[in-house]
Structures are given as structure tokens and as C-alpha cells.
Amino acid sequence: xxxxxxxxxxxxxxxxxxxxxxxxxxxxxxxxxxxxxxxxxxxxxxxxxxxxxxxxxxxxxxxxxxxxxxxxxxxxxxxxxxxxxxxxxxxxxxxxxxxxxxxxxxxxxxxxxxxxxxxxxxxxxxxxxxxxxxxxxxxxxxxxxxxxxxxxxxxxxxxxxxx
Numbered sequence: 328x329x330x331x332x333x334x335x336x337x338x339x340x341x342x343x344x345x346x347x348x349x350x351x352x353x354x355x356x357x358x359x360x361x362x363x364x365x366x367x368x369x370x371x372x373x374x375x376x377x378x379x380x381x382x383x384x385x386x387x388x389x390x391x392x393x394x395x396x397x398x399x400x401x402x403x404x405x406x407x408x409x410x411x412x413x414x415x416x417x418x419x420x421x422x423x424x425x426x427x428x429x430x431x432x433x434x435x436x437x438x439x440x441x442x443x444x445x446x447x448x449x450x451x452x453x454x455x456x457x458x459x460x461x462x463x464x465x466x467x468x469x470x471x472x473x474x475x476x477x478x479x480x481x482x483x484x485x486x487x488x489x490x
Contacts, residue, residue, distance in 0.1 A: 371401050371402060371403065371404075371405070371406060372462070373400075373401040373405075373406055373407075373408065373435065373460070373461075373462055374398055374399065374400055374401065374462040374463055375398075375399055375401055375408035375409075375433065375434060375435045375462070375463065375464075375465050376390065376394065376397045376398060376399070376408070376433040376434075376463060376465050376466060377397060377398075377399035377433055377434045377435065378397045378432075378433050379430065379431070379432050379433075380428075380430065380431040380432075381429075381430050382428075383428045385431075387431060387433060388428065388431050388468075390466045397433070398463065399434070399435065401435035402435070404437050405435035405436055405437050406435075406437070406460065407435070407436050407437070407438075407439045407458050407459065407460050408433070408434075408435060408436070408458070408459050408460070408461075408462075408463075408464050408465035409433070409434060409435075409436045409439045409456060409457065409458050409459075409465060410431065410432070410433050410456070410457045410465045410467055410468070410469030411431070411432045411454070411455070411456050411469060412428065412430075412431045412453070412454075412455045412456075412468060412469035413428070413429040413430045413431070413452070413453070413454055414426045414427060414428050414429055414452075414453040414455070415427055415429055415447075415450060415451060415452050415453065416450070416451045416453075417449060417450050417451075418448075418449050418450075418451070419449075426453065429452075431468070431469060433465050434465075436458075439456065439458035440456060440458070441456055441457050441458045442455070442456060443455040443456075455469050456469065457469045
């Protein structure tokens with residue numbers, strides 16, 4: 328009978344130790360704040376112009392006038408403003424036309440890679456993207472990168488010929 332009283336007493340001591348340890352653990356959980364990674368991110372306060380233009384005369388293509396109806400609040404992880412401009416030129420043996428806009432889009436975006444992609448020989452298609460991260464910064468034409476890209480290529484060709 329003595330063994331069983333010692334076993335019961337040992338079990339009670341272990342149970343009391345376990346309960347006291349759990350009480351401290353529960354206080355730790357009660358006193359701390361648990362936040363998911365999405366909740367830890369600051370609120371998205373970014374505003375961008377949002378529109379699509381298919382002709383150069385569209386108010387989306389020319390933001391010099393009052394365009395409050397084109398202002399859009401960005402949500403969630405869309406933390407950049409962007410402008411995508413699609414243009415083209417046509418060439419003959421003697422000349423190349425000026426850059427003509429085909430479409431232009433302004434919007435909030437999650438990922439943005441600035442720059443241009445140029446495809447074609449006689450008819451060249453330009454897809455240029457510009458990115459920014461402050462409110463209403465996507466007011467430009469998105470075409471500056473294409474001109475910059477063409478000038479860099481011209482300079483590199485001239486340098487390679489000269490060397």
C-alpha cells in the first residue's frame with residue numbers, strides 16, 4: 328500500500344508542476360499579440376490613374392485636363408502605378424514614320440518591369456512600360472523609355488563602328 332501512496336503523491340506533484348507551467352504559458356499567450364504577415368503590412372494608401380486609351384485624343388492619353396474620374400485607389404499588394412504604351416512605326420527603304428500610339432493603359436499593379444520591347448522589321452511594334460510608386464505618378468506617356476532605348480542602341484552602334 329505504501330508504494331501506491333508514493334506513486335499517487337508523485338503523480339500529484341507532477342500534475343501541480345505541469346499546471347503551474349501551463350498557467351505561465353497561458354499568460355504568455357494572453358499577453359502577446361499574434362499578427363499574420365498580411366495584417367502586419369501597412370495599409371495601401373496608393374492612388375493611381377486607371378484608364379485605357381485606344382486613340383491619342385482620348386482623355387486617358389492626355390492627362391493635362393481635370394481627370395478626377397480616372398483616379399483609382401489601389402488595393403492589397405498592388406503598390407505600384409504603371410503606364411503601358413503600345414506604339415508602332417512603319418518603314419520603307421527611305422523613311423520611317425513617327426511613333427504612332429496604338430493603345431495606352433494606366434493602372435495599379437503588383438509587379439512592374441520598366442522598359443521597352445521592340446518587335447519587327449518594316450513595321451516595328453513597341454511595348455513600353457514605366458513604373459512609379461507615389462500617388463498619381465503615372466501621368467506620363469510611357470513612351471520616354473522607347474526613345475531612350477533607341478538612343479542607347481544608336482550610341483552603342485556608333486561606338487562599335489568607331490572602335
